[in-house]
Amino acid sequence: MIEVRELRKSFGQVQALKGISFHCEPGKVTGLLGPNGAGKTTTIRILSTILKPLSGTATVNGFDVVRESDKVRASLGVVLENTGLYRRLSGDENVLYFADLADVPRGEALERMQFLYKLLEIDYGKRQAGTYSKGMAQKINLVRSVIHDPPVLILDEPTAGLDVPSTVAVRTFVEQQKEAGKTVLLSTHLMNEVELLCDYVYIINLGLIVAEGTPEELKKRTQSSNLEEAFMKVVKE
Numbered sequence: 001m002i003e004v005r006e007l008r009k010s011f012g013q014v015q016a017l018k019g020i021s022f023h024c025e026p027g028k029v030t031g032l033l034g035p036n037g038a039g040k041t042t043t044i045r046i047l048s049t050i051l052k053p054l055s056g057t058a059t060v061n062g063f064d065v066v067r068e069s070d071k072v073r074a075s076l077g078v079v080l081e082n083t084g085l086y087r088r089l090s091g092d093e094n095v096l097y098f099a100d101l102a103d104v105p106r107g108e109a110l111e112r113m114q115f116l117y118k119l120l121e122i123d124y125g126k127r128q129a130g131t132y133s134k135g136m137a138q139k140i141n142l143v144r145s146v147i148h149d150p151p152v153l154i155l156d157e158p159t160a161g162l163d164v165p166s167t168v169a170v171r172t173f174v175e176q177q178k179e180a181g182k183t184v185l186l187s188t189h190l191m192n193e194v195e196l197l198c199d200y201v202y203i204i205n206l207g208l209i210v211a212e213g214t215p216e217e218l219k220k221r222t223q224s225s226n227l228e229e230a231f232m233k234v235v236k237e
């Protein structure tokens with residue numbers, strides 16, 4: 001579960017978040033959509049405890065992102081476009097290093113790693129991460145993000161710059177996490193991704209939530225034949 005209430009954040013004169021509220025439920029994929037500069041990354045950085053809000057509250061798995069940041073981090077898997085893998089380590093070593101940091105027993109970590117490798121068709125875990133293509137690295141990054149089996153998963157543009165097979169792998173992963181009952185927050189610019197994956201969507205613009213609903217509701221409300229059109233109408237308003 002993620003609960004965000006009246007979250008505000010400024011960078012100097014720029015009001016990146018002007019009091020946004022939303023929530024994400026277990027077993028659902030919630031989309032956070034918005035044009036460039038809308039405030040999506042700022043929101044995700046606050047939820048990941050990298051940034052502190054100016055005011056308002058946010059909880060992840062019931063823990064406050066400011067007062068209980070350790071518990072929030074333990075509850076969270078975060079996938080960013082930049083994978084940040086250690087290039088000199090193999091994929092396996094990257095994954096297991098994270099498992100160690102999260103105090104996951106080795107047997108459990110290996111079992112989970114093998115399950116996810118199979119799901120994502122990873123057969124290159126023994127190779128140095130520095131030799132991976134972007135898609136290969138992102139798939140290892142997905143495994144690493146959930147090796148501690150967190151109840152909440154946040155993905156920021158997880159398919160940016162990936163080819164079709166890698167994009168499909170990311171989607172398979174998101175669907176599996178949803179089926180496993182995880183709370184998933186997905187930030188993306190890709191409307192077909194939203195249509196395929198998201199149960200509920202919040203559209204953010206200029207630091208405010210300007211619309212919310214299921215993809216179907218948003219299309220209906222804006223009398224649009226597709227989500228891209230609905231998005232454009234909402235953002236222009």
Ligand SMILES: Nc1ncnc2c1ncn2[C@@H]1O[C@H](COP(=O)(O)OP(=O)(O)OP(=O)(O)O)[C@@H](O)[C@H]1O
Nearest residue numbers: 011014015016034035036037038039040041042043
């Ligand atoms: N560290 C920072 N210093 C100054 N301004 C910032 C900083 N981080 C974000 N901003 C500003 O805050 C606003 C929201 O930015 P944010 O990165 O959250 O948007 P976004 O929705 O993630 O955009 P994109 O889709 O381009 O990634 C923008 O006006 C941005 O320029």
